[in-house]
Structures are given as structure tokens and as C-alpha cells.
Amino acid sequence: MLPPFALAQEEEATAAVIAGESVARIEALRARADVAAAFRFFQAEETRNLGDLVTLTQIPAPPFGEGPRGEKLAQMLREAGADDVSIDEIGNVIATRRGRAGARGGAPVVAFAAHIDTVFPAETDVSVRNEGNVFSAPGIGDNTRGLVALLSVLRGLNAANIQTAGDLLFIGTVGEEGLGDLRGVKHLFSEDGPRIDRLIAIDGGASDAVVAHAIGSHRYRVEFTGPGGHSWGAFGTANPAHALGRAIAVFSEKAAAITAQGPRASFNVGRLGGGASVNAVPSSVWFEVDMRSGEQAQIDALDAALRSAVAEAVEAENAWASLGDPIRAELVAVGQRPAGRGDESASLVQAAFAAIASEGFEPKALASSTDANIAIARGLPAITLSRGGRGGRAHAPDEFWVNENQHVALNVLLLVALAEAGIAER
Incomplete structure (x- = not known):
């Protein structure tokens, strides 16, 4: 539920302190041919991503009414090459890309999560209007673009034939907005949820921001x-x-x-x-x-x-x-x-800082209210990262998203996931 730049819920941002070993870890990933291939894929896929953005935006998804959009997302995740896709009892869409070690191996399970719901009631006109690089519709940025980023990272991994050590989960959550009260992610971290060792929520617009703390x-x-x-x-x-x-x-x-x-x-x-x-x-x-x-x-x-x-x-x-x-x-x-303070020295947070810096930005840490709240409050490694592009007027009928350097966020998401899940050498 993050507005893209002026985050109403956030505390004052602080400049990131990045450990040298974290920088080296990200630089080593960027030097790989398969990672470079994934980066090229992200740029080449821009047109398909825009089509997916329009398709998903035009399916209404109010809190407690995310079903139709969730079904479409599940279909798209299957087509993108996920090994297994399911919808749990409250509507979360969970796709698995199996790692070499598997969920029972020693490598961590890293989950991406982007919320399916928007703040708008079912009867809202969600037709997308497009002028040049500007796309306008209720919910187009928050958080339909997050769902597109989810899909794109999965496709990029498959296109570049990157095998991770640990499993990766690609999750569309329900109930992030308003009275949804994080019901989707609360269920994920209940006894009935899947194993998740690291959570990367996709729900924000600022390319330099890492939500490491929970309001x-x-x-x-x-x-x-x-x-x-x-x-x-x-x-x-x-x-x-x-x-x-x-x-x-x-x-x-x-x-x-x-x-x-x-x-x-x-x-x-x-x-x-x-x-x-x-x-x-x-x-x-x-x-x-x-x-x-x-x-x-x-x-x-x-x-x-x-x-x-x-x-x-x-x-x-x-x-x-x-x-x-x-x-x-x-x-x-x-x-x-729940509120909570994350650990900015943790491996996940450090990987995010270093990945953002590698894209030419000065990373900053901040607190906000997102799907990462539950894990952060429990002391589990969790962050929220940018969905890419640039947007504005979140939660307003004239919300917009600008197709501007959308690949930067995808690069960062990929690097952080690989740094944490590990790459299984062939």
C-alpha cells in the first residue's frame, strides 16, 4: 500500500551502511553471464510487461474480492514456467520454482510477495488509459505493477536458465489494503503456511528505498x-x-x-x-x-x-x-x-543495499506499513523493495504509473534473491 515516492506512512529515511562483503557478493553476481542474460531479458520484455500490466489492472480486486485477479495471476505464473502453482484457502496465489537443494535442503527458501488487492470497490472503472509512457487507472501502480514484477523475475530466471540452490516462491497475497489487515501474509506465516526463510515484498516505487522496519x-x-x-x-x-x-x-x-x-x-x-x-x-x-x-x-x-x-x-x-x-x-x-525494527546488518538487507548501489543509486532504509510487517515484527528477515517505474496518486481514481527504467527494480529483485537463495553450479 505504499505510495511511490512520498510515503505517507514512512518514518524519516536513513542512509544505508553497506558492508564490503555485501558489495563483493553482488559484484560477483553481476559478473556472471547468466545474470547478465537475465538483465537483457528484462529490458527486452518491456512490451509484454506493459501488456500484463493492462490485463491485470482491468480485473477488479477489492479486499475480500481478489478471486478473479488471483485466478488470472495463477494462470500467468503457470505459463511463466513455475514448477507448482496453487491458491490457498484464503486466496493467496503461491508459485514455486524449485531449487537444487529443495525445501528440505540447507539453502534458504526465499519468497517474493506482491499484493493482489487494491483499495477500490468492485464497481470502480479500472479501464487503463495510455498516453506515451504514462498509464493511468485505479490500482495500476499499487500494486498491479508489483504483480508484473513478480512475473517478470520468474520469466527472467527461466530465460537465463539460472538454477538456484534454495526454492523460490512467487506469491500474490490477498488483503494487504485497508480492512484486509494483512490477512494474506498473516496466513502465510501461520502454521498452515509454506516454509519461508526470507521475504521480499514488492510494493513501492522509489528505486533507492529498502523498507527494513515496520510501522x-x-x-x-x-x-x-x-x-x-x-x-x-x-x-x-x-x-x-x-x-x-x-x-x-x-x-x-x-x-x-x-x-x-x-x-x-x-x-x-x-x-x-x-x-x-x-x-x-x-x-x-x-x-x-x-x-x-x-x-x-x-x-x-x-x-x-x-x-x-x-x-x-x-x-x-x-x-x-x-x-x-x-x-x-x-x-x-x-x-x-504489528510494528518492528529490522536488522540493517542482516544478510537480506545488506544484499538489497548493495544491489541498489550497484544500479547507481544511494540506498536508504525506512519504515513503512507493508506485507513485510508480520515477518519483521517476528524477527524474521524481511524487506520491501520497489516495483519499478515511477508513479503517483496512489489510492486515487487518477492513479498513474510511468514506464521509466522499469528494469532497474527487476535487476535489484533478481540480485537480492540470488544472493540469498544461492546459485547451484552446474
């Missing part, structure tokens, strides 16, 4: 209920709307104090509703709130502040009331994304 979030729908009644005849009845307003005000004060110090954090009441008429005491009202930070302790502090504010608001409103039954409040979690 987490807690999201709630807070509902206040009561007996309701006529605004005149039932005056004195506890009013859920009054409690809602007080809860938001108290929470805002408490949360402002938390976010004013310590690691960066944010809070936002984004939606609210309820009630039947201007002259009726409502029986039900609600609001939705988002709280996030790169440090779990900050999120937990905001969570506690919300619960305290809601309890205080309910108590105050019930204390005022002189008629009827008391009001109640319920907090329903609608999203839980």
Missing part, C-alpha cells in the same frame, strides 16, 4: 449504544452521541501528549456515523480510529489512552442522565498490524 497500527470501530428516544420527550436519557463527542475530545488530548514525545506516532479519527434524525436521541453511534507508530510501545500507549477516554466518556454521560437505561460502549478491532 504498525491498531484500528478500532468504537460503538456507543443506548435506549434512544425523542429529543424533547426523552431528554435526560443518556445520549450515545454526546458520549462519542466527549470520548473523541478526551482521547485527542491524551493522544496528543503521547505523540508529542518519544518515537514518531500518529492518531486519526477517520469516520463516524449513526443516529436517525436531528430530533431523536440516537440509539447507536460509532467512530473509527487509526493509531500507528514504528514502535509498538507507542501504539500500546495510544491504545490504552483510547480505552481510558471511552470509559471516562461513558461514565460521565451515565452520571448526567436522569432517565432510562445507561449507555454502553464497545471497541471492535478492525485492524492490527
Whole structure:
């Protein structure tokens, strides 16, 4: 869900520190004839990639409605030469390219993951418009282009006849956006998921960026209920709307104090509703709130502040009331994304830094909210890398993607995967 350049969720980026051995590892890969052949393939495949981008973009894929696009992606992965392709019980598309050692061997299993879903409802017009190198449609960059990158890396490996030591997985995940709440990748890292030793999420536009840290979030729908009644005849009845307003005000004060110090954090009441008429005491009202930070302790502090504010608001409103039954409040979690700090000295992160530098960029590390969150929070090697090209207006109807040096991201993705999975010499 990353906007391509100005990432709204990210913390301030930091310049990467690259170990000399990581640079040497990537330079050795770039010197190989088969890797050079894959690079040439990526550039030659530009036209097919653009066709795939249009095809996939024009299949609607809202959260919880990714099925048709997932089926098409599975078909394309089979045609691209994957050894095995399946769709799991919640809709993730999982393709395997077997390594020489296999999943039971000593080499790590490296997984690419690009999310299938977009933020747009099923009825959205997703027709692609093209002017020169600019392609426009809802969801075309975030993250349909990520799916195209997934396909292209698989094709490049096969075209160059590169045999890895460890297995490679090419996964289209469901539920990354909004209320999908990372349900796809959460399932991958459950007891029912495949073995994954390294995760490379493809979901970003900046060619120099490595998302090495996870910004987490807690999201709630807070509902206040009561007996309701006529605004005149039932005056004195506890009013859920009054409690809602007080809860938001108290929470805002408490949360402002938390976010004013310590690691960066944010809070936002984004939606609210309820009630039947201007002259009726409502029986039900609600609001939705988002709280996030790169440090779990900050999120937990905001969570506690919300619960305290809601309890205080309910108590105050019930204390005022002189008629009827008391009001109640319920907090329903609608999203839980864990925060976590990755290890920038880890082999996977170092490989990404060195690969990006080898393409002429100055790599930087940052934190954001992506499919990599779950693995990072558990201390597993995981990053998010660029999908390639250049884009803008993510999550807006006029979203666009520019076909500009798309091969650079593909080169980086290939190098990082080979550095981690290893190449099986013939």
C-alpha cells in the first residue's frame, strides 16, 4: 500500500551502511553471464510487461474480492514456467520454482510477495488509459505493477536458465489494503503456511528505498449504544452521541501528549456515523480510529489512552442522565498490524543495499506499513523493495504509473534473491 515516492506512512529515511562483503557478493553476481542474460531479458520484455500490466489492472480486486485477479495471476505464473502453482484457502496465489537443494535442503527458501488487492470497490472503472509512457487507472501502480514484477523475475530466471540452490516462491497475497489487515501474509506465516526463510515484498516505487522496519497500527470501530428516544420527550436519557463527542475530545488530548514525545506516532479519527434524525436521541453511534507508530510501545500507549477516554466518556454521560437505561460502549478491532525494527546488518538487507548501489543509486532504509510487517515484527528477515517505474496518486481514481527504467527494480529483485537463495553450479 505504499505510495511511490512520498510515503505517507514512512518514518524519516536513513542512509544505508553497506558492508564490503555485501558489495563483493553482488559484484560477483553481476559478473556472471547468466545474470547478465537475465538483465537483457528484462529490458527486452518491456512490451509484454506493459501488456500484463493492462490485463491485470482491468480485473477488479477489492479486499475480500481478489478471486478473479488471483485466478488470472495463477494462470500467468503457470505459463511463466513455475514448477507448482496453487491458491490457498484464503486466496493467496503461491508459485514455486524449485531449487537444487529443495525445501528440505540447507539453502534458504526465499519468497517474493506482491499484493493482489487494491483499495477500490468492485464497481470502480479500472479501464487503463495510455498516453506515451504514462498509464493511468485505479490500482495500476499499487500494486498491479508489483504483480508484473513478480512475473517478470520468474520469466527472467527461466530465460537465463539460472538454477538456484534454495526454492523460490512467487506469491500474490490477498488483503494487504485497508480492512484486509494483512490477512494474506498473516496466513502465510501461520502454521498452515509454506516454509519461508526470507521475504521480499514488492510494493513501492522509489528505486533507492529498502523498507527494513515496520510501522504498525491498531484500528478500532468504537460503538456507543443506548435506549434512544425523542429529543424533547426523552431528554435526560443518556445520549450515545454526546458520549462519542466527549470520548473523541478526551482521547485527542491524551493522544496528543503521547505523540508529542518519544518515537514518531500518529492518531486519526477517520469516520463516524449513526443516529436517525436531528430530533431523536440516537440509539447507536460509532467512530473509527487509526493509531500507528514504528514502535509498538507507542501504539500500546495510544491504545490504552483510547480505552481510558471511552470509559471516562461513558461514565460521565451515565452520571448526567436522569432517565432510562445507561449507555454502553464497545471497541471492535478492525485492524492490527504489528510494528518492528529490522536488522540493517542482516544478510537480506545488506544484499538489497548493495544491489541498489550497484544500479547507481544511494540506498536508504525506512519504515513503512507493508506485507513485510508480520515477518519483521517476528524477527524474521524481511524487506520491501520497489516495483519499478515511477508513479503517483496512489489510492486515487487518477492513479498513474510511468514506464521509466522499469528494469532497474527487476535487476535489484533478481540480485537480492540470488544472493540469498544461492546459485547451484552446474
